[in-house]
Amino acid sequence: MGDRDAGEDRRTDPDPRSWAGSIRTIEWRDGVVVMIDQRRLPLEEVYVTCRTWQELADSICNMTVRGAPALGVAAAMGMALAARTALAAAGSDPTRFRASLQDATKGLFATRPTAYNLPWALREMEAVWKRDDLAPSEVAAGMERLALKTYEDDLASCRTIGENGAELIRGESPVILTHCNAGALATAGYGTALGVVRSVFARNPRLHVLVDETRPLLQGARLTAWELTREGISMELITDNMAGYFMRKGVITHAVVGADRITANGDVANKVGTYGVSVLAREHGIPFIVAAPFSTVDLSLHDGDDIPIEERDASEVTGYRSERWAPYGVRVRNPAFDVTPAGNVSAIVTERGVARAPYENSLRELGARR
Numbered sequence: 001m002g003d004r005d006a007g008e009d010r011r012t013d014p015d016p017r018s019w020a021g022s023i024r025t026i027e028w029r030d031g032v033v034v035m036i037d038q039r040r041l042p043l044e045e046v047y048v049t050c051r052t053w054q055e056l057a058d059s060i061c062n063m064t065v066r067g068a069p070a071l072g073v074a075a076a077m078g079m080a081l082a083a084r085t086a087l088a089a090a091g092s093d094p095t096r097f098r099a100s101l102q103d104a105t106k107g108l109f110a111t112r113p114t115a116y117n118l119p120w121a122l123r124e125m126e127a128v129w130k131r132d133d134l135a136p137s138e139v140a141a142g143m144e145r146l147a148l149k150t151y152e153d154d155l156a157s158c159r160t161i162g163e164n165g166a167e168l169i170r171g172e173s174p175v176i177l178t179h180c181n182a183g184a185l186a187t188a189g190y191g192t193a194l195g196v197v198r199s200v201f202a203r204n205p206r207l208h209v210l211v212d213e214t215r216p217l218l219q220g221a222r223l224t225a226w227e228l229t230r231e232g233i234s235m236e237l238i239t240d241n242m243a244g245y246f247m248r249k250g251v252i253t254h255a256v257v258g259a260d261r262i263t264a265n266g267d268v269a270n271k272v273g274t275y276g277v278s279v280l281a282r283e284h285g286i287p288f289i290v291a292a293p294f295s296t297v298d299l300s301l302h303d304g305d306d307i308p309i310e311e312r313d314a315s316e317v318t319g320y321r322s323e324r325w326a327p328y329g330v331r332v333r334n335p336a337f338d339v340t341p342a343g344n345v346s347a348i349v350t351e352r353g354v355a356r357a358p359y360e361n362s363l364r365e366l367g368a369r370r
């Protein structure tokens with residue numbers, strides 16, 4: 001696999017504020033998947049077109065598209081692409097058709113291990129293509145419909161998460177700390193943690209946001225800062241190690257983050273550095289709020305120790321893009337996520353409602369709701 005085949009379309013917007021609120025992260029367009037290249041933001045706005053599931057899998061691996069809910073949408077669209085090409089190659093031979101879809105499922109599953117939305121979406125798609133009462137053409141059409149529904153549902157969920165979360169942000173002049181990017185770019189649109197920010201801002205324009213830059217890939221500095229500035233939401237960028245300083249000063253009123261996987265006991269895997277923020281928030285009595293769609297909740301795992309944590313390339317730590325600052329030969333650790341224990345989490349905001357401790361009970365109750 002290599003991303004050389006994915007097509008590129010460059011466009012620049014003379015006034016980025018003109019399309020505030022309409023960030024197009026990923027779209028299904030007439031049988032291809034178009035996504036904004038998140039590696040190039042905020043300096044360049046480039047769109048990549050994926051025509052096969054392999055191209056789409058590359059785009060996940062190389063972080064063109066990222067963020068747990070967006071990965072779920074991408075995986076669903078990748079399977080819809082796989083169904084199209086399998087139909088063209090295998091015609092009405094159901095065995096060959098389903099064998100191709102099995103390969104695509106395995107390939108997409110192997111792209112990134114931590115975000116639960118990805119295997120969740122693959123399982124939803126599997127429920128369609130494993131139906132042996134459907135002909136390949138019916139399966140392909142059904143998978144396309146389900147991919148579009150996954151996109152629409154995520155968008156709707158984010159808006160509801162935003163409204164549910166906004167209820168928890170008290171005070172006349174709240175200051176929210178965020179980590180990584182849990183915004184429109186990490187979802188079908190609107191965002192989870194930034195969905196809460198957007199909903200609070202709609203009610204109270206005095207809202208201010210402190211944005212952790214989020215080493216090593218700078219999703220906060222590049223992506224969250226881009227989203228918030230284009231919408232005119234007051235924000236300041238800080239380095240990750242400044243969060244404690246601002247908490248001790250009494251500046252931060254709430255921490256709101258997204259999640260990549262939440263286990264049955266309420267442990268939360270999110271971008272590395274989130275755990276540190278939660279410890280600081282607890283020390284300073286600041287509410288630590290997690291915002292995520294229910295497709296991030298993995299009730300099959302009891303606690304966070306069982307969550308697979310992705311280890312990424314050393315080059316992300318020894319430098320950034322083409323610049324290198326660490327000595328050659330240095331040994332590096334690079335876990336992309338960490339686990340925040342449920343005890344540090346004040347609330348988990350989902351589209352189904354808000355879960356509170358004990359999470360074993362509240363998450364199971366939300367799981368039973370539809």
Ligand code: MRU
Pocket residue numbers: 066067068069115179180181182183186187191192193219257258259260270271272336
């Ligand atoms: O490695 P990334 O950029 O995919 O990590 C993303 C995060 O950790 C986000 O905070 C998380 O997926 C929540 S997105 C709504």
